[in-house]
Amino acid sequence: MRLNQRFLRTLTELTSNKELSHLIGAFTKTKISRLLIPLYAKTYAIRVEEAEKPLNAYRTLNDFFIRRLKSGVRKIDQDSSxxxxxxxxxxxxxxxxxxxxxxxxxxxxxxxxxxxxxxxxxxxxxxxxxxxxxxxxxxxxxxxxxxxxxxxxxxxxxxxxxxxxxxxxxxxxxxxxxxxxxxxxxxxxxxxxxxxxxxxxxxxxxxxxxxxxxxxxxxxxxxxxxxxxxxxxxxxxxxxxxxxxxxxxxxxxxxxxxxxxxxxxx
Incomplete structure (x- = not known):
């Protein structure tokens, strides 16, 4: 394994814990995080027209992460097999x-x-x-x-x-x-x-x-x-x-x- 890969693996092993995840998760549930929604949507080229609500209706970044889609946007195959x-x-x-x-x-x-x-x-x-x-x-x-x-x-x-x-x-x-x-x-x-x-x-x-x-x-x-x-x-x-x-x-x-x-x- 190359040195940079070994370093990244070690870093990930050290930082991949529930405490860090909870900290980041907590920020995404704050009201101020909603300011990042338009940037997030643009950065990842998200099809915002599929979302159940307009961007300004989401209270936090987490609310946007877990957004539902408009009814009928995804068709469910009904073949019983x-x-x-x-x-x-x-x-x-x-x-x-x-x-x-x-x-x-x-x-x-x-x-x-x-x-x-x-x-x-x-x-x-x-x-x-x-x-x-x-x-x-x-x-x-x-x-x-x-x-x-x-x-x-x-x-x-x-x-x-x-x-x-x-x-x-x-x-x-x-x-x-x-x-x-x-x-x-x-x-x-x-x-x-x-x-x-x-x-x-x-x-x-x-x-x-x-x-x-x-x-x-x-x-x-x-x-x-x-x-x-x-x-x-x-x-x-x-x-x-x-x-x-x-x-x-x-x-x-x-x-x-x-x-x-x-x-x-x-």
Missing amino acids: SLVSPVDATITGIGRIDDHLTFTVKGQSYKIEELLEHSPYTQKYNKGCFIVLYLSPADYHRIHSPVTGTIIEKKHVLGKTYPVNEFGLKQMHKVLSRNERLITYIRHKNGTIPVIKVGAMNVSSIKYSESLQIHPSKGHELAYFEFGSTVVLLIENGIFEFCKGLGLGSKVFVGEPLGYWRVKDE
């Missing part, structure tokens, strides 16, 4: 889980057991599929259900707040399974899918939506990030295929199909 994107994001990992219950992202190997914090559901994902969805500072930060089903378990895993961007995934050690995580298990007609919400550097919290339902429909709001972060989906082994053309670097939006389950006689 589809798995849809729960977020607006860029794909940073996609593929199959091997028979050792591991998968690889940016050259690093992750164990399902560690990602799910030793969950009894771990074995369900042997030879299944995974997809990693990174939310940049420019993205819409609310998280929606990728399927229609029933929430059977919610789990909060304490952890670090390392960055989950390109640098974090490549240079930090297994950030997806070391960072704070909020995991929602949803049972649906094709199995059980964990929606793994991974906290990141300077993310003060991951929160469930006030409108969370036990039986969410596809596209229903589940939670939101304060700042950007990452969502990981795990899919059980079965007749499932990702959409053609999806790969590393692909941009996806809430409600767009990521793949389909197919019945065996098709």
Whole structure:
């Protein structure tokens, strides 16, 4: 590892803690932070016309981070066999889980057991599929259900707040399974899918939506990030295929199909 990369890694290890994240998060909730909203929107080329409210209606920078979108801006695919994107994001990992219950992202190997914090559901994902969805500072930060089903378990895993961007995934050690995580298990007609919400550097919290339902429909709001972060989906082994053309670097939006389950006689 080059000297500058080693220095950045060491610096990140020293500063990626909840206290710093809370401090930054606290500032974004102050009234004075609202003055930064126009600059933030311009810097990240955010489509402000999609926001539920005009910029001057947001009381703080955090309020703008967790903005909702206008009704109908994101179309939810209604095919009963589809798995849809729960977020607006860029794909940073996609593929199959091997028979050792591991998968690889940016050259690093992750164990399902560690990602799910030793969950009894771990074995369900042997030879299944995974997809990693990174939310940049420019993205819409609310998280929606990728399927229609029933929430059977919610789990909060304490952890670090390392960055989950390109640098974090490549240079930090297994950030997806070391960072704070909020995991929602949803049972649906094709199995059980964990929606793994991974906290990141300077993310003060991951929160469930006030409108969370036990039986969410596809596209229903589940939670939101304060700042950007990452969502990981795990899919059980079965007749499932990702959409053609999806790969590393692909941009996806809430409600767009990521793949389909197919019945065996098709």
